[in-house]
Amino acid sequence: MDIKFCGAANVVTGSNFLITTDRHKILLDCGMFQGGKELERLNYEPFPYNPAEIDYLILSHAHIDHSGRIPKLVKEGFKGKIISTKATYDLCRIMLLDSAKIQESDVEWENRKRIRAGKEPIEPLYTVDDAELSLKIFETYLHGQRIAIEDDIKIRFMDAGHMLGSSIVELWIKDGNDELKLVYSGDLGMPNRPIIRDPEFIDDADYLIMESTYGNRLHDEYNQSAEKLIDIINKTAHRGGSVIIPSFAVGRTQEIIYGLNKYYENKELEEYLKIPIYVDSPMAVAATEVFQRHSSTFDSEAKRLILGGDNPFKFSNLRYVTDQNESMALNKNKYPKVIISSSGMANAGRIRHHLKHNIWDARNSIVFVGYQAEGTLGRIILNGARKVKILGEEVAVKAEVLNLQGFSGHADQKTLINWVSNFKKKPTKVFVVHGEEESTSALSRLIEEKLNIETVIPKLGDVVTIEKQHVSITKGKDLATEMLRRSIEEKLADLRNQLEALNTRKEELLKDKLLEKEYDSLKNILIQLEDNIMDLNIMIGR
Template sequence: MTVKLTFHGAAGCVTGFCARLEVDGAAVLIDCGMFQGSKTLKALNYNDFPFDVGKIDAVLLTHAHIDHSGLLPKLMKAGFTGPIYATAATRDLCGIMLADAGGIQETEVRHLNRRNQRRGRPTVEPIYTERDAAKVMEQFKKVKLGVAAAILPGLTATYWEAGHILGAASIEVQLETAEGPVRLLFSGDIGSGGRDYSPDPDGPSGVDHVIVESTYGDRERLDLDGQARRAVLTQELLDAHAAGGPVLIPAFAVERSQELLADILTIMDEGQIPKADIFLDSPLAIEATEIFQRRGWNRTTESNPFQDLHSGGRLRFLRKPKESDSLEKLRGWHLIMAASGMCDAGRVRRHLKRLLWRKDATVLLSGFQAMGTLGRILQDGASRVSIEGEQIQVRARIRALDVYSAHADASGLTNWVKARGPVAGQVFILHGEPSAREGLRTRLVAAGIEPERIALPGMDEGYVLSGSKVQAAGETVHRIAARAVAAPDWHNARAGLLIELDQALQAAQDDTAREQLLAAFRQTLTAARTTAQAPAP
């Protein structure tokens, strides 16, 4: 019996996780996530799947984040009719998150097609619609933590608490083979542990192979309790208040928004920061908040910290676009949370366009910003950015708050892997940018795992598993060059070049100097075009 494991996403980047496990003619996917980041990477969302969808028997879903669940409706549209196994909370969150993703695609494609028609370019279709998202929910089947579920003959799955977001799980897969059982553990996204809003991560020991995320595999974060975390947040908000203007928090709609709201309202009620209206400008985050108020019970603290978010009367839900637009009239001290968390889509881009140029405004980034996203460009210190084709000068205070991450840091990941030992076979490091994966590998080697038993798979690379033994599955057809997986692409470079050209023209002494600059630019461009079109020797 041949067991084959292939990685179709989050291999060298932090989004689009999808692993395909094949055994004895059957196949399951672990997650089916959407790519985020550069336009080159996101283009993979529109392409055909790199496998025969008709041969997929089931999906095992670790959690609801779009980079793990976001292509499930597309999978259904391509012909997948099997079950999708998930915890009850993950199912509830997917019900709103996938619908939101479908709605955003419909809206953005509608706007894009208007621009394409004006430019004489072909129109495009959304990856899937809100209706598709609703339909795929019919395929979800609920699993309970710690209870083995029979998925296929000879294949069982046990879900373990991951401590990441509500409903998130690591998935242990056990395969019955002629040589004996083979146990694999897919980490999903691992939480940091010790948090008052989420349970600590858990999992089995003595597995054969571990597939582990590495988002923060190369860095340590402050190990803060709730009081210390709120102290950091308090100082950030006091500094923002001193600047005189509003605070814009790009919102990760699930978990991060709810945790920040709970802490902001707590320190506001305690008088540590001036009172202000808080606008939650994300229909998805609003619906997620309502789910957290129902399902947010923390077994560790025996409480639901999200029950009383409305008690102070400061929190305002903005469900309609016209309510969002009305914030343009506001001045002075107030707080806005708007999706998306990496500034890649949604209402936050409208707020950025009207606030980035203001010195009194503060943009508070509250989570990981993937390479190529607008959030990452702002975090890296850009003085000017392009939003929907419009160049915006960045004068606002750009701040990054790293104490709310729902991901374990390097030590947390290392300790989690060690607790799963002894690992008889291979440790596959996924879901991280190159430096993060290398950083985690270095730490695991220092923790006693032999270097040859640690693999950093590339996109679409496969492995044949035989008990504790692993070998490469053969030649791989890569959908995307390795250098483009976790790096700014030519779209980012083009936007940067246009901004630089505009700045140079603005700084030129007079119109004659500007004409000379443009002439030199055209000459260089003509020479570069000739070189690019020349046949290879």
């Protein structure tokens, strides 16, 4: 088996890994390179493989640096299946279509200049039609379901705790006479975060492909950052200013809304403290609707809120903005407010207009709540630039600039090391990817020193050949009956408040004979039941 590293090798973006066996070619993610112009040029390079020869694309989650080149892959001949969770597919419906519109719009603007200069027009990276076509070939599953996509390949998605639908990918692969297990971390989240469940631990792997975004950093606690944000909002409003938050439309924005809901809904506040909160991003509005359709994937705290009748994405001083005229009016009205807008790295979208109209005023605050890639406007501002160019105009940076790392959707160094240490059977090698050089090197060194596992830091285009020798694998059908029983008990515990009638018959479900014969089917049905019941609960929440 070969693994070719076609993206996210010594960089954070462009995740794309090709697995080649004696019978199949499988891609893990197909993301867009983001950051400086040189890096983004890689999006226009030919794929280092023939898309028409790829059998499957397994997608860990919907973020554009993992999914953004899927329409290009389809445009250039891919006719296989795209496998993801249902939530990831629903988010891709928003994000890939939005990305396609941006590609078309940017090229239209560029071609006007080219025609005036007597140059040949160029084509977009892909079109809305390409994105629509790619969405027709998704096949979706839920976390925890083990699926045989071929006789010699099984996959299972486990919750990565990074964003709605995000997954760790477990792959059982038979290659010739060899059989091995490859685990791909995708992007791992932080534990004890709102809405999304904690990253799940994996029992075993022969080889691990692992992200390292924050492999050299420790984050602040989420609760500390949430409290700081409230403090920033109140202090900024007191001096007559507004708070501008560049935020990723999917995941981070919903997390901030959730935190603000807890503050404004559950505390006795004077009306003057209820500062207007505007979510100014059509994509964020659409993504929030997707979140509400997938409440079964939420953590226990969010579920309790919903079951208690509270919709965590609504409160009295929150307004969702989709209309462009209303968005423009926000900058004309000078009363204190909070504007949450995308993109999260401030490289595109409505946030650029809000920064242009607010960053020059010392009364205002600019609050970053996520990763800022090298070369982006967000990174330039964070690095202390006194002037920045926004929408063709040079603007002074006089607003207070703050960075709340406790909101980060990526695991920090401590969480990454803890996740690897919880493998009961450690991988033979860890391939460290999805990080800038300093973070990748730091995490690699720590894994070797603390866990005594060999690591490899691949470069873009590197190919690793794996020949299975004497690595034993525990197959699903060989698991002890007690392990099967414990797994079903855990799922029943999650469902107990919603499925009381079923819970009274749990002894029937836990009979050895039934478990031995129908374990996988039984667990898949329970997962589907949980999904449907939580969907009903979010629908009736006020």
